[in-house]
Amino acid sequence: MAINEAKDDIAEEILLESGVLKKCMYHEIIFRGNEESSAAYKLANGKFSRDNNFQELFSNRRHMTDTIQNVNDNYLSEECPICVKIRDQ
Numbered sequence: 001m002a003i004n005e006a007k008d009d010i011a012e013e014i015l016l017e018s019g020v021l022k023k024c025m026y027h028e029i030i031f032r033g034n035e036e037s038s039a040a041y042k043l044a045n046g047k048f049s050r051d052n053n054f055q056e057l058f059s060n061r062r063h064m065t066d067t068i069q070n071v072n073d074n075y076l077s078e079e080c081p082i083c084v085k086i087r088d089q
């Protein structure tokens with residue numbers, strides 16, 4: 001369980017770093033960014049090649065990209081819902 005959480009955390013970091021997901025700077029809420037999910041896979045594959053921690057955590061690239069895809073699918077909002085609410089008031 002803890003290992004799965006670690007995998008999800010890393011997948012989330014990759015998604016944020018690549019701009020596929022964004023985090024609201026005010027509310028720490030994650031929502032969709034401007035990049036296609038392929039940007040996250042590209043970044044992750046580069047890290048997988050260089051970083052032993054990635055190779056240990058994700059036994060193979062397919063498993064890594066599947067994890068990224070699953071995490072990415074959790075975030076459907078186009079914007080931070082709290083910011084939208086504040087703006088529309």
Ligand SMILES: [Zn+2]
Nearest residue numbers: 024027080083
């Ligand atoms: Zn916000």
